[in-house]
Amino acid sequence: MPNSSFSGSKARKGLWFSALALAFSLSGPATAQERELLNSSYDIARELFAEYNVLFQEYWKEKTGQSVNIQQSHAGSSKQARAILQGLDADVVTYNQVTDVNILAERGNLIPEDWASRLPNNSSPYYSTMAFLVREGNPKNIQNWDDLVREDVELIMPNPKTSGNGRYTYLAALGYAQDRFGDDQEKIDAFLSDLLGPVKVFDSGGRGATTTFVERGLGDVLLTFESEVNNIPELNPDKNFQVVVPKVSFLAEFPVTWIDKNIEKKGTEDVAQAYLKHLYSEEAQRLLASFNYRVHNETVKKEVAEKFPELKLMPIQDIAGSWENAMETHFASGGKLDQLQRRR
Amino acid sequence: MATTDTAERPAKKLSASATKRVLPGFGLSLGISLFFISLVLLLPISGLFIRAAGMGWEEFWFVITDPRVVASYKVTALAALAASLFNCVFGLLLAWVLVRYEFPGKRLLDAIMDLPFALPTAVAGITLATLFAESGWYGQYLAELGVEVAFTPVGIVVAMAFTSVPFVVRTVQPVLEELAPEDEEAAMSLGASDLTVFRKILFPMLWPAVVTGGALSFARSLGEYGAVIFIAGNSPYVSEVISLMIFVRLEEYDFPAASAIAAVVMTVSLLLLLAINVWQGRYLKRLHGG
Numbered sequence: 001m002p003n004s005s006f007s008g009s010k011a012r013k014g015l016w017f018s019a020l021a022l023a024f025s026l027s028g029p030a031t032a033q034e035r036e037l038l039n040s041s042y043d044i045a046r047e048l049f050a051e052y053n054v055l056f057q058e059y060w061k062e063k064t065g066q067s068v069n070i071q072q073s074h075a076g077s078s079k080q081a082r083a084i085l086q087g088l089d090a091d092v093v094t095y096n097q098v099t100d101v102n103i104l105a106e107r108g109n110l111i112p113e114d115w116a117s118r119l120p121n122n123s124s125p126y127y128s129t130m131a132f133l134v135r136e137g138n139p140k141n142i143q144n145w146d147d148l149v150r151e152d153v154e155l156i157m158p159n160p161k162t163s164g165n166g167r168y169t170y171l172a173a174l175g176y177a178q179d180r181f182g183d184d185q186e187k188i189d190a191f192l193s194d195l196l197g198p199v200k201v202f203d204s205g206g207r208g209a210t211t212t213f214v215e216r217g218l219g220d221v222l223l224t225f226e227s228e229v230n231n232i233p234e235l236n237p238d239k240n241f242q243v244v245v246p247k248v249s250f251l252a253e254f255p256v257t258w259i260d261k262n263i264e265k266k267g268t269e270d271v272a273q274a275y276l277k278h279l280y281s282e283e284a285q286r287l288l289a290s291f292n293y294r295v296h297n298e299t300v301k302k303e304v305a306e307k308f309p310e311l312k313l314m315p316i317q318d319i320a321g322s323w324e325n326a327m328e329t330h331f332a333s334g335g336k337l338d339q340l341q342r343r344r
Numbered sequence: 345m346a347t348t349d350t351a352e353r354p355a356k357k358l359s360a361s362a363t364k365r366v367l368p369g370f371g372l373s374l375g376i377s378l379f380f381i382s383l384v385l386l387l388p389i390s391g392l393f394i395r396a397a398g399m400g401w402e403e404f405w406f407v408i409t410d411p412r413v414v415a416s417y418k419v420t421a422l423a424a425l426a427a428s429l430f431n432c433v434f435g436l437l438l439a440w441v442l443v444r445y446e447f448p449g450k451r452l453l454d455a456i457m458d459l460p461f462a463l464p465t466a467v468a469g470i471t472l473a474t475l476f477a478e479s480g481w482y483g484q485y486l487a488e489l490g491v492e493v494a495f496t497p498v499g500i501v502v503a504m505a506f507t508s509v510p511f512v513v514r515t516v517q518p519v520l521e522e523l524a525p526e527d528e529e530a531a532m533s534l535g536a537s538d539l540t541v542f543r544k545i546l547f548p549m550l551w552p553a554v555v556t557g558g559a560l561s562f563a564r565s566l567g568e569y570g571a572v573i574f575i576a577g578n579s580p581y582v583s584e585v586i587s588l589m590i591f592v593r594l595e596e597y598d599f600p601a602a603s604a605i606a607a608v609v610m611t612v613s614l615l616l617l618l619a620i621n622v623w624q625g626r627y628l629k630r631l632h633g634g
Contacts, residue, residue, distance in 0.1 A: 078595050103597055159578055161592045201495045202578040204591070211470070216477035216494070332596060333410065341412075341580040 035060075035068045035271045040090035042077040042097075044207060044228070048291050049094070055287060056278050060271065068271060076205060077164065084110065089262040091272040094254070097164035098316070098323050101255045110261040124253035125279035126293040129313055130172040131226040131249065133213065133233075136240040140220045144246045145176040148221060149194040156201055156219035158209040160337055165206035167331060169223045170196075172250035174330075175314040179248050193340045214239070225252065230292040230307070251313040254293070389610065395603040407601045408608050415581045416589045417608075423497055423585070424565035427504035428512075432558040434505075435512025436550065442513070443520040457514070460507050465570030472503055473575040495577030500585060503572045504565035511564065512557030519553040548631060552624045559620040563613040 041049055053070045060068050073080065073088070077095040084090055085108045095101055101123075104110045116123045134142050140153050148155060160166035173195050174188070181187040203209040206224050213222035214236060222229070226245065233241045256279065258272040278284055285297035289304045320326035330336040396404060407413070442454055460468065476483045476494040486493055493499050523546070531541045569587035577583045586609055593602035 078597075082594070082597075107597070162588070162595050200577065200579070202580075204573055204578065204588070208574065212473075215474065217479040218477065218495075327596075333407075333593070333598070333601070338412065 033066055035066050035268065036071070036266070037068055037092065037268060037271060037275060038071045038073065038088075038090045039092050039094055039275070040073050040080045040084060040088065041094045042080070043074055043205065045094065045096075046072070046074050048288070051287055052279070052284060055284060056275055059278055059281075060274065063274075066271075068275075070275075084108065084259065089266065090259055091263050091266065091268050092256065092258050092276055094256045094276075096252070096254050097167075098253055098255050099327060100164075101257055102323060104257075104259065108261075110259050111257055112260065115257045116255065118257065119276060120280060121296050122253055123255050123257055125256060125276075126254050126285070126288040126295050128225045128227045128252045128254070128293050129245075129249040129311065130169050130223060130252065131229045132244040132246065133222040133224070133229045134242050134244055135220065136242070138242050138244070142221055142244055145173055145195075145248070148173075148223075149191060151198075153221060154219045155195070155199050155221050155223060156203075156209050156213045157199060157223040158206050159202035159204055160331065161202075162204045163206055165209070165224055166202070168225070168250050168252050170330070170337065171316065171319055171326065172246075172248075172314075175250055175319045176246070176248045178319065179312070179314070189336075189340065196337075196340055214241075226294070226308075227292040245309045245311055248312045248314065250319070251315045392603050392610070393607055395600055396607045399600040399604065403600075404604050407604045412580060412584070413586075413589050413605060416584045416586050419497055419500065419583060420566055420586045423500040423504055424562050426501045427508065427565050428558045428562040430501070430505050431509045431512045431561045432554050435509050435557060435561075436516055436554055438509075439513045439516040439520055443517060458510055461510055465507055465568065466574065468506060469503055469571035469574035472506060472571065473499070476502065476575065494575050495579075495583070497576075497583050499575035499577065500572050500583060503575050504568055507568055507571045508561035508564045511560040512554065515557035515560065516550060516553045519550060523549055552627050552631075556620055556624060559616055563617060566609055566613055 039049060039053075049070075049072055053072070057068050057070070060066060073083075073090065075083075077093075077097050077100040080093070080095070081100040081103050084093070084104060093101060093104070098116075101111075101115060105113050105115060119125070121127075132142055132148075134140065140150075141147065142153065147153060157169050158166040160170045170192070173192060177188040177191045181191070201209075201212050201218060203212055206228060209222060209224060210228060210232060212218050214232060222232075226243075229243050233239075233243065256276045258269075258276060263269045263272045279288070280296070282297055282299060285295040285300040286303070289295050289300055289307075292307070294308050295301060295304075316323055316326060320330065328335065399407070438457065442450065442457070473480075473494050475481050476486070476499060478484065478487050478492075478494070480494070483494060491498075493502060527545050528541050531545050536544070567587055568585070569591065572585050573588060576585060576588075578588060586605065590602050590605050590609075593599075593605065
């Protein structure tokens with residue numbers, strides 16, 4: 001989207017200026033040092049990190065006396081990962097797809113293969129799952145995944161080919177089908193094909209799907225992140241949408257990591273690592289929960305328990321073995337998804 | 345014969361040397377042009393082909409003949425054809441109105457003509473999708489007639505037509521301005537009907553410009569992404585466009601496959617534009633009795 005590339009170029013420009021500023025500050029007295037960080041993040045996290053950055057700046061100032069200038073860059077996280085592979089020297093990434101962090105290790109050798117073990121909870125300080133949003137009064141009585149394949153139900157979801165959001169929904173449905181049909185591959189395939197076949201609009205991203213459902217009034221059910229699903233009624237109180245959280249769904253991790261190659265070069269190891277570790281602090285977790293993400297901190301968990309109903313969360317390992325395997329067997333060209341979407 | 349020959353030669357020489365004197369620095373300006381074109385056009389394009397070539401002929405063929413990709417060629421080409429045909433007619437009409445009539449607000453209309461170029465295509469796409477959706481301003485009336493536009497291939501045509509109509513208007517307009525109304529008046533005074541005047545006088549002069557505008561509009565539509573993606577619905581095999589297939593390959597970090605499909609689109613566009621240029625050159629030569 002043009003907006004994101006704009007913010008990207010802005011971040012770049014900001015980087016040039018900051019590089020200049022750094023050169024000057026290094027030549028001057030070293031006391032009032034300003035630190036620099038570039039956070040490469042996903043599309044809909046603008047507001048979240050605008051608030052978190054203030055939290056962290058205060059924390060870091062108190063701890064070290066240094067002020068931190070944090071540049072943000074937001075776009076679809078695959079696009080962001082491509083930019084880093086092509087040389088954007090971001091210090092940290094905060095993405096919504098594990099695969100986009102993996103690629104930085106595989107293709108660019110910018111981070112170690114075991115990056116996920118460097119921080120607690122698979123380096124995912126917060127998580128979410130896939131949930132449903134239905135229209136006022138739930139007229140089609142949608143309760144679980146079964147109801148989505150009924151003939152009278154029209155679905156809106158983003159394209160699994162172009163968005164992580166859509167891929168997660170696919171995996172959530174797959175997880176449910178495995179849970180229900182066990183090893184019966186034929187029934188699993190039939191269920192997925194019934195689910196995907198009638199989808200009327202495949203928007204390229206999650207926000208596009210939200211617009212289609214909310215603004216254009218299309219579809220009976222919107223499938224997207226629980227965080228987004230909870231966000232929409234808050235923004236559109238007049239439309240009385242209802243949130244439905246299914247009994248089984250996918251554990252959607254939001255991976256974060258520092259880019260070793262870049263922080264070594266820029267000398268930002270300490271501040272970059274602290275920036276990500278602080279996401280696990282109580283105050284940050286509370287902030288994350290206020291953005292409708294599920295968190296790990298026990299105290300905060302209790303405070304917001306009402307907002308997040310219990311459900312069976314299936315990690316990728318249970319559904320497809322590993323991310324690598326999921327991408328290869330399901331989402332690659334000619335994979336399971338392509339076969340299910342064949343013309344029928 | 346001989347006299348005209350000798351009369352023509354010095355004239356030619358004179359005009360050639362005259363242009364040289366009026367516009368100096370031919371070598372320099374051509375050099376700069378070529379350098380610039382190489383830098384911003386040829387280099388990235390050859391990069392694209394090199395990337396696609398890196399994958400081997402068999403794999404290349406496999407990627408570009410994938411059934412879903414082939415379906416997207418058809419959808420895109422048909423929609424682009426429909427959009428550019430519509431633009432040829434509608435663009436000609438607009439250019440006609442802008443050149444031949446005086447009316448209040450003419451300057452404004454002239455300026456508005458370029459809006460589709462100035463507007464970010466994503467904005468155009470979202471706006472069109474909103475207007476043509478079942479709940480939208482136009483969509484609700486079209487729905488009553490049983491016509492669905494948004495999230496169908498028809499929506500793709502609408503988006504393509506919108507973003508590329510200035511091509512036809514802007515190529516036809518200057519040609520129309522140079523047409524002297526005297527020719528038409530003469531024909532009319534000799535008893536030609538309106539239709540005959542259009543067919544025999546106007547159309548042969550305007551035809552090349554319309555075709556060029558239409559071809560530009562077609563080529564642009566082939567590659568359109570931003571405007572189309574929001575209104576297309578993106579249903580596999582039904583309303584997926586080529587640019588989406590390229591985008592999907594990029595999302596999969598499959599850069600060679602993306603380059604391969606892009607190379608196909610570009611080759612087609614390039615051949616088309618080249619063919620139109622050659623044809624137009626010949627046609628004009630014949631028309632002006634060269």
